Amino acid sequence: MSRYSRQELFAPIGRAGQERLRGARVVVIGCGALGSALAEAMVRAGVGRLTVVDRDLVESSNLQRQSLFAEEDAARARPKAVAAEARLRNVNSDVEVQGIVADVDAATAAGLVGDADLVLDGTDNFETRYIVNDVCLRGAVPWVYGACVAAHGTALAIRPGKTPCLRCVLGERPAAGSGETCDTVGVVAPIVQVVAGVQAAEALKLLTGNDAALLPGLFTADVWTGTFQVMDLSEREPWCPSCAQRRYDYATADPPASSVLCGREAVQLRAGSGTALDLRALAARLRAAGEVMENEHLVRLRAPEAELVVFADGRAIVRGVADAARARSVYARYVGV
Numbered sequence: 001m002s003r004y005s006r007q008e009l010f011a012p013i014g015r016a017g018q019e020r021l022r023g024a025r026v027v028v029i030g031c032g033a034l035g036s037a038l039a040e041a042m043v044r045a046g047v048g049r050l051t052v053v054d055r056d057l058v059e060s061s062n063l064q065r066q067s068l069f070a071e072e073d074a075a076r077a078r079p080k081a082v083a084a085e086a087r088l089r090n091v092n093s094d095v096e097v098q099g100i101v102a103d104v105d106a107a108t109a110a111g112l113v114g115d116a117d118l119v120l121d122g123t124d125n126f127e128t129r130y131i132v133n134d135v136c137l138r139g140a141v142p143w144v145y146g147a148c149v150a151a152h153g154t155a156l157a158i159r160p161g162k163t164p165c166l167r168c169v170l171g172e173r174p175a176a177g178s179g180e181t182c183d184t185v186g187v188v189a190p191i192v193q194v195v196a197g198v199q200a201a202e203a204l205k206l207l208t209g210n211d212a213a214l215l216p217g218l219f220t221a222d223v224w225t226g227t228f229q230v231m232d233l234s235e236r237e238p239w240c241p242s243c244a245q246r247r248y249d250y251a252t253a254d255p256p257a258s259s260v261l262c263g264r265e266a267v268q269l270r271a272g273s274g275t276a277l278d279l280r281a282l283a284a285r286l287r288a289a290g291e292v293m294e295n296e297h298l299v300r301l302r303a304p305e306a307e308l309v310v311f312a313d314g315r316a317i318v319r320g321v322a323d324a325a326r327a328r329s330v331y332a333r334y335v336g337v
């Protein structure tokens, strides 16, 4: 009996659909709550190759909803992509799983998506989603948007050139900090499972050639009030530059030197020089300044005024500061310029 026998028994997938899954490459961008659930669903379903990309590390406040991680991952300050890869390989050793510790920006997105058959949105911000939208439209790669906060969430499968894209549906990118986030109003785990479940179902349809079964538009749900809806969205917008003019503004903009991570008093600073840091030497130097945690991927310093995490590629996340200037001064003080 095949490990996929129950999935093959499901008529719309069958043996032929299972073969298509085995031949597919899926990229999950962002491995927080949605990304964890999506990556696990794809690996259990038996896709051939799965890439998980995430820029952050596991913290104890993630464990309430980010199902791939455990206490040890937080205690050891493991990057989410690294912890996820190890866990996913345990779940299904037949799948070629690759975890990549990186920020998805306009410079890196196309390379990370590469020859993917499908991209799944596990991010928590619109800066990244609009880049993913343009990169997927340009490369004709279907992708499935998903988002949740508090007890409500939304999901939408996007087929380039066929169905409305994120820009068609939401207009131009909302300003950073203009919406609710998990860090300001919280999130309950069940909405994550509902939204990721719908995204994963759309993914299975796309990967097995069941496009006709895709939802006709935007799925929205609230698990607290018990509201579940699908808003019909059949037409692409004639004004949408990405769809109508093939103008991919978000995929071609220069990545900013810093990004305020939504709602969480944290700023990401991109690598300045592009040269790899000597993490061990940095950790040794920082020990006088506060509590230091070090592993092969990063160094974390808990200093009195902020927490600083420096990754091997020179990228840094500074927590406890609200603006980029403060973050840069913390970085300069401890790491140098």
Ligand SMILES: [Zn+2]
Residues within 6 Å of the ligand: 164, 165, 166, 167, 168, 169, 236, 237, 240, 241, 242, 243, 244
């Ligand atoms: Zn569009």
